[in-house]
Amino acid sequence: AQSVAQPEDQVNVAEGNPLTVKCTYSVSGNPYLFWYVQYPNRGLQFLLKYITGDNLVKGSYGFEAEFNKSQTSFHLKKPSALVSDSALYFCAVRDRGSTLGRLYFGRGTQLTVWP
Amino acid sequence: EAGVAQSPRYKIIEKRQSVAFWCNPISGHATLYWYQQILGQGPKLLIQFQNNGVVDDSQLPKDRFSAERLKGVDSTLKIQPAKLEDSAVYLCASSFAGGPGDTQYFGPGTRLTVL
Numbered sequence: 700a701q702s703v704a705q706p707e708d709q710v711n712v713a714e715g716n717p718l719t720v721k722c723t724y725s726v727s728g729n730p731y732l733f734w735y736v737q738y739p740n741r742g743l744q745f746l747l748k749y750i751t752g753d754n755l756v757k758g759s760y761g762f763e764a765e766f767n768k769s770q771t772s773f774h775l776k777k778p779s780a781l782v783s784d785s786a787l788y789f790c791a792v793r794d795r796g797s798t799l800g801r802l803y804f805g806r807g808t809q810l811t812v813w814p
Numbered sequence: 815e816a817g818v819a820q821s822p823r824y825k826i827i828e829k830r831q832s833v834a835f836w837c838n839p840i841s842g843h844a845t846l847y848w849y850q851q852i853l854g855q856g857p858k859l860l861i862q863f864q865n866n867g868v869v870d871d872s873q874l875p876k877d878r879f880s881a882e883r884l885k886g887v888d889s890t891l892k893i894q895p896a897k898l899e900d901s902a903v904y905l906c907a908s909s910f911a912g913g914p915g916d917t918q919y920f921g922p923g924t925r926l927t928v929l
Contacts, residue, residue, distance in 0.1 A: 703856070731915050742818070742905055742920035743857070750915045789856050793914045799870045800845055800912045804856025 701726045703792050705805035712780050712812055720775040720808045722790030729795040732773040733802065734764055737787040746788075749773060760784070780812045816840065818921035820906050826927045832894035835924045837906030839887070843919075845869075845912030846883055848891050849905040851923070857905055863889065864912050893926075901928045 702725045712718045724730055731750055735743040747758025754766040764775045773790060787809050791802040819838040827833050839846050845864050849857035860879065862870040865886040874881070878897070883889040893900055903923040909916040 733917070735920070740922075740925075742820075742922045743907075745917050745919060748915075748917060791856070795914055797914055800847065800862050800909065800914065800916065800918070801859045801870060802857075802918060804858070806854065806856050 839908030
């Protein structure tokens with residue numbers, strides 16, 4: 700069975716500092732991994748995904764994530780946080796071997812960047 | 815490029831009433847998904863369509879929920895009768911082909927409150 704864990708409900712960071720939002724996953728096969736961001740009263744916006752190849756994936760708005768197969772992790776990072784990055788972040792996984800499109804989401808991590 | 819459109823954005827109903835949500839996917843996207851997002855949780859897939867056929871409805875409470883995608887474009891999700899526990903945001907998403915590596919693009923969602 701597929702599942703995603705986001706161990707931190709909240710992450711607080713000062714503007715200009717690096718940020719990390721953690722994600723670990725469990726799939727029966729090899730994963731496709733995704734990060735989405737949700738602003739208040741908005742739908743989910745796609746940030747980046749890992750399909751294959753380089754373990755470091757670069758995405759929108761300066762975000763990047765590193766796939767670590769041995770630790771089954773896909774942590775989201777940004778070198779310098781902005782106040783406008785404050786939002787709810789979701790990690791999601793899909794089994795590479797599945798013919799279905801179902802995404803399994805974590806519970807989300809609320810990121811707050813203070814000035 | 816226009817994104818995924820959903821209406822209404824908000825709906826308040828009494829329990830045991832019926833409600834319907836509408837979704838128009840990104841033009842050219844063959845696959846359409848409906849997710850339910852309960853407060854404090856990540857989205858959970860209810861149903862996936864490939865063109866106008868159902869691919870995955872294993873998590874859809876079929877005694878009260880129904881969905882259709884006539885002509886393979888727009889989709890409607892219906893709840894009849896609604897229960898208190900159906901209070902959630904209903905998100906529609908679409909992707910080009912529906913494969914495991916495809917990116918799903920989400921609409922703004924419909925926030926349902928059942929009183």
